[in-house]
Amino acid sequence: MTIKLLIEYDGTAFSGWQRQPHARTVQGDLERALSDLLMEDIKVNGSSRTDSGVHAREYPVSFQTNGRIPPERIALAVNAKLPDDIRALSSVEMPEGFHARYSSDGKTYSYRMLRRNLPSAIYRNYACMVEESIDLEKMTSAAELFRGSHDFRGFMSTGSSDMNTVKEIRDISLSEEGNFIILTVTASGFLYNMARIIAGTLIDAGMGKMDEAEIARIIGSGIRGRSKPAPSCGLYLEKVYY
Amino acid sequence: MTIKLLIEYDGTAFSGWQRQPHARTVQGDLERALSDLLMEDIKVNGSSRTDSGVHAREYPVSFQTNGRIPPERIALAVNAKLPDDIRALSSVEMPEGFHARYSSDGKTYSYRMLRRNLPSAIYRNYACMVEESIDLEKMTSAAELFRGSHDFRGFMSTGSSDMNTVKEIRDISLSEEGNFIILTVTASGFLYNMARIIAGTLIDAGMGKMDEAEIARIIGSGIRGRSKPAPSCGLYLEKVYY
Numbered sequence: 001m002t003i004k005l006l007i008e009y010d011g012t013a014f015s016g017w018q019r020q021p022h023a024r025t026v027q028g029d030l031e032r033a034l035s036d037l038l039m040e041d042i043k044v045n046g047s048s049r050t051d052s053g054v055h056a057r058e059y060p061v062s063f064q065t066n067g068r069i070p071p072e073r074i075a076l077a078v079n080a081k082l083p084d085d086i087r088a089l090s091s092v093e094m095p096e097g098f099h100a101r102y103s104s105d106g107k108t109y110s111y112r113m114l115r116r117n118l119p120s121a122i123y124r125n126y127a128c129m130v131e132e133s134i135d136l137e138k139m140t141s142a143a144e145l146f147r148g149s150h151d152f153r154g155f156m157s158t159g160s161s162d163m164n165t166v167k168e169i170r171d172i173s174l175s176e177e178g179n180f181i182i183l184t185v186t187a188s189g190f191l192y193n194m195a196r197i198i199a200g201t202l203i204d205a206g207m208g209k210m211d212e213a214e215i216a217r218i219i220g221s222g223i224r225g226r227s228k229p230a231p232s233c234g235l236y237l238e239k240v241y242y
Numbered sequence: 243m244t245i246k247l248l249i250e251y252d253g254t255a256f257s258g259w260q261r262q263p264h265a266r267t268v269q270g271d272l273e274r275a276l277s278d279l280l281m282e283d284i285k286v287n288g289s290s291r292t293d294s295g296v297h298a299r300e301y302p303v304s305f306q307t308n309g310r311i312p313p314e315r316i317a318l319a320v321n322a323k324l325p326d327d328i329r330a331l332s333s334v335e336m337p338e339g340f341h342a343r344y345s346s347d348g349k350t351y352s353y354r355m356l357r358r359n360l361p362s363a364i365y366r367n368y369a370c371m372v373e374e375s376i377d378l379e380k381m382t383s384a385a386e387l388f389r390g391s392h393d394f395r396g397f398m399s400t401g402s403s404d405m406n407t408v409k410e411i412r413d414i415s416l417s418e419e420g421n422f423i424i425l426t427v428t429a430s431g432f433l434y435n436m437a438r439i440i441a442g443t444l445i446d447a448g449m450g451k452m453d454e455a456e457i458a459r460i461i462g463s464g465i466r467g468r469s470k471p472a473p474s475c476g477l478y479l480e481k482v483y484y
Contacts, residue, residue, distance in 0.1 A: 008363045055364055079361065087363040119321065121250045121329040122297055126364075178419065 002094045003071055005034075005044075005078075007059050010085040012125040012233070016052045026050075026086060030061065033081035037074070038067035047100040047240045048107065048190075053125070053232035058089065060240050062100040100240070106170065107190060108238040111183040111199040111230060127180065128199075128234035134206040136174060136181060142205035143172045143183070145215050146198060153222035155201070157193035157229065165191060165222070174202075184238070196229035203230060244336045245313055247276075247286075247320075249301050252327040254367040254475070258294045268292075268328060272303065275323035279316070280309035289342040289482045290349065290432075295367070295474035300331065302482050304342040342482070348412065349432060350480040353425040353441040353472060369422065370441075370476035376448040378416060378423060384447035385414045385425070387457050388440060395464035397443070399435035399471065407433060407464070416444075426480070438471035445472060 007030065015023035019031065027046055034042040044061040069077060075088035082088065097103075114120060114127040115134060149168040156165065171186040183199055201218075204210040204227045218225040249272065257265035261273065269288055276284040286303040311319060317330035324330065339345075356362060356369040357376060391410040398407065413428040425441055443460075446452040446469045460467040 010363045010366070057364070084361075084366055085363050087361045087366075089360050118331050119326075119329045121252045121327050122299065122368075124252070124326055124329075 001065060001071065002096055002098050003063055003065055003074060003091055004094045004098060004100065005061050005063070005075060005091045006089040007056070007061065008087045008089055009056050009059065010125075011050060011053050011055045013085055014052060016054070017046050017048065017050045026056075026059075029083055029086060033078050033086075034063065034065075034074075036081050037078050038065050038069065040066060045100045047104055048237055050235075050237060051193075051232045054235045054237065055126070055233075056237040058239050059237055060100045060242075062094065062098055062103075098242075103242050104189075104240050106186060106188050106241040108171075108184060108186040108241075109190065109195040110236045110238050111185075111195060112234045112236065113181040113183070113199075113203070113230075115179045115181060125233050128203075128231045130181065130203055131207065134181070134203070135208065136176070136206065138208070139181070139183075139202045139206040140174050142202055142210075142212055142215055143174060145212060145219060146172050146185075150219050151222050152191055152194055152219075154218040154224050155194050155197040156191035156224070157197070159192055162189070162191050164189075167191065167194070172198075193229045196232065196235055197225075197227060199230035199234065201225060201227040203227075243307060243313065244338055244340050245305055245307055245316060245333055246336045246340060246342065247303050247305070247317060247333045248331040249298070249303065250329045250331055251298050251301065252367075253292060253295050253297045255327055256294060258296070259288050259290065259292045268298075268301075271325055271328060275320050275328075276305065276307075276316075278323050279320050280307050280311065282308060287342045289346055290479055292477075292479060293435075293474045296477045296479070297368070297475075298479040300481050301479055302342045302484075304336065304340055304345075340484075345484050346431075346482050348428060348430050348483040350413075350426060350428040350483075351432065351437040352478045352480050353427075353437060354476045354478065355423040355425070355441075355445070355472075357421045357423060367475050370445075370473045372423065372445055373449065376423070376445070377450065378418070378448065380450070381423070381425075381444045381448040382416050384444055384452075384454055384457055385416060387454060387461060388414050388427075392461050393464050394433055394436055394461075396460040396466050397436045397439040398433035398466070399439070401434055404431070404433050406431075409433065409436070414440075435471045438474065438477055439467075439469060441472035441476065443467060443469040445469075 019027040044063040071093040075091040112127040153165040168188040261269040286305040313335040317333040354369040355372045395407045410430040
């Protein structure tokens with residue numbers, strides 16, 4: 001049968017999602033724990049190939065199992081086998097053919113910025129630092145340019161396997177929570193590094209290093225802009241839709 | 243001259259504040275970095291002996307130095323020598339006789355609880371989990387019992403070196419931030435584990451395991467109550483007053 005398992009992870013100590021022979025990865029640790037629990041060789045399909053340092057709050061994976069543990073019990077049971085920087089939240093049986101990545105209809109990422117001129121020990125792995133003087137209104141106004149369907153080739157790092165570079169940004173917003181600025185983006189899909197490059201572009205906009213005309217030109221032309229991807233530690237996969 | 247240095251630290255990977263021969267401690271790492279920077283043997287006085295796992299946002303230390311680095315430059319310079327889970331925030335020269343602990347006139351601690359029935363990977367070292375059903379009104383009402391000067395012997399773990407068990411709680415409040423409940427307590431001083439036992443008592447109050455009459459009895463009698471100290475990872479030293 002096909003199982004959808006939701007997990008949360010702290011990406012700090014992982015070399016990203018994808019299994020690698022000599023590095024600690026979320027997929028590697030999860031497959032080991034599930035194989036141990038279900039006493040068969042489990043291979044999981046992830047919903048997103050998150051980079052090293054990126055976190056996830058509700059990350060769905062799908063896999064096939066012949067095990068005799070009731071589907072909704074798998075999440076609780078596998079936690080005993082998982083390291084504590086991965087937690088299984090829920091599990092459910094899905095119709096044959098369900099695939100965590102290919103069945104997906106969209107995703108939400110958030111990007112967390114801490115407004116502060118000094119470095120932070122506590123948040124060093126969980127947010128990116130931005131200067132206190134950053135202009136949130138400029139960021140909010142620039143964010144509106146991304147809304148809708150565009151060819152996002154200009155906001156992609158090389159190495160993307162996705163052939164379709166047209167994506168629809170369904171929602172994009174900035175909010176404040178104490179000293180944090182949180183960017184939330186919901187799209188039909190994300191190209192490689194797209195969420196981090198959008199965050200980097202909005203940080204540049206907020207610092208007055210890039211104006212709206214330049215951002216509009218990048219969106220219109222598909223030519224990669226000057227903004228770097230914002231650091232991976234600020235990025236959180238929030239939710240995947242089906 | 244006498245320097246007051248403010249540091250922030252993530253207590254997760256430390257065996258607490260206090261120097262120990264065979265364990266990684268904040269004091270040990272800080273003294274090594276300062277000695278290296280100032281090219282003399284530096285011993286620091288901390289403001290609080292925080293336990294393993296406890297965090298600090300503005301933790302003052304005092305120390306003597308004959309070094310030739312301008313006092314206000316020390317913070318920036320020592321960051322290059324410190325591990326990234328300790329960050330120096332500022333440094334200033336103080337009058338002779340200033341001592342981070344004995345000169346202190348009071349402290350603020352916060353205690354961070356995440357309202358959620360599932361375990362969390364991301365917040366496992368930064369908050370304690372409480373059940374979603376916890377009653378914040380009951381906690382807030384019980385918290386008022388602590389306000390003012392009391393003998394807090396009943397909220398102390400054995401091993402306290404403080405002879406004066408009468409402390410004044412100047413402010414105590416609970417607030418919500420998303421799914422977090424944050425307890426903030428300002429007092430003239432804190433006995434060993436006092437902040438964590440108060441947090442544990444308020445969690446018991448919020449879960450209906452302890453009523454206000456019982457809490458009032460513990461405060462009145464000085465006999466240690468049933469509530470355990472809440473886990474160290476939820477505790478943050480916020481500020482020390484002089």
